[in-house]
Amino acid sequence: MDWDKLQYFLFVARHGTLARAGSALHVDATTVSRRVSALETALGQTLFERAPTGFVLTAAGRALVPHAEAMAAAAARIHSREGESGLSGQLRVSVSEGFGNSFIAPRLAGFVAAHPELEIDLVASSGFLDPSRREADMAVLLARPRKGPLITRKLSDYSLGLYAPAARPDWQATAAAGPLSRANIPVIGYMPDILYAPELDYLGEIEPGLRAGVRSSSILAQRRMIAGGAGVGVLPCFLAADDPALVRVRPDQLIARAFWLALHRDVAPQPRIRAFIDWLDAEVRDSRGLLVPG
Incomplete structure (x- = not known):
């Protein structure tokens, strides 16, 4: 049976x-x-x-x-x-670049200390491994997958906002006051022809028809560009909140997205899988105000 x-x-x-x-x-x-x-x-x-x-x-x-x-x-x-003898074996988790590097990685020390015999692969990149093909034990995705022998559920909502360099109060005032498409301010964003997820096509939610003139496939690179004064752009709030080089403009304008947890149903009962999911759920719950400000 x-x-x-x-x-x-x-x-x-x-x-x-x-x-x-x-x-x-x-x-x-x-x-x-x-x-x-x-x-x-x-x-x-x-x-x-x-x-x-x-x-x-x-x-x-x-x-x-x-x-x-x-x-x-x-x-x-x-x-x-x-x-x-404690949890052992390999645990491979595929996550988006921003969430993996800026949320999971800085918090992982406690889980590693609790399970020293566990080998952990955090695959944080622009793109995802596929749990349905057993490329990873689990993935934190930007949309709920509809096919494959997967168990899926929402992990958390998160918000994105428009950010400007802290060193450019003139850009902050201009971006807050009127349309960016009419302002002489560079807009930073993704390259539309190589978006790895349609959920990242969000500039039009800031202003209809808004396009980026300075582009990167990496959200971490976009963050550095904005902080360094190359332009303004949209960033996840959890990625930008603690950076003194960034200022969120239009604070009432937030873009809503969600992270979805997906894992192959064959690995779901394994103790190391359960342990990691419990840990990640707790971290997300404790960081609700960071992921969804206000």
Whole structure:
């Protein structure tokens, strides 16, 4: 019997709703619903009655619970043996350049200290490895993937704003007062023909038709260009907030985006995967004001 589907059944049986089961499994309710429906199809039985208050076990569901509990106990024994000597093995995480370098990397020391036997590959670049092809254990993406044997859920919202060099108060005043397209200020941004994600095409949300005249495929390079006085541009707030060389102009104008967590469903039960997701969730929760100012 497929433990991947069975554990979703067991968590719904224990928690009573898709939302609570998904929270315990670190996935969204839609994923839980699909796994339970797939198990019912595979068995040819209805395991739950869908009631207004939640999911209620049918007779077939009640008969399946002891078998699921036995498999869960066996899995727990395996995991406990792995945990006796601490987490080990390789953990490869693919993230965007800005989030990986400016958010995860500076906070990683605590996780590394807690799990010294774990090999951690943080692939922070302009582009992503594909968890569905097992290129990485998990990825933090700019959009929710729609295909592949993946478990996905939103990790966090985040905001972007318009930034100018702190050394150019004249640019700050001009950018705040009127259209950039009419101002004699260089605009910094991505190269539109090699955007690695459509979510990065956001200059039009600052002003319709706005184009960058100074471009880079790297958000870290764009940050340095703006801080160094080459122009004004859009940056994630978590990337720019602590840089004294940058000033956010038009503080009421924010661009909303989200990070999505995706991992291959085969690796989801592994202790090292669970440990990293728990750690990352805590870091994101503690940094809510940085990711989404105001």
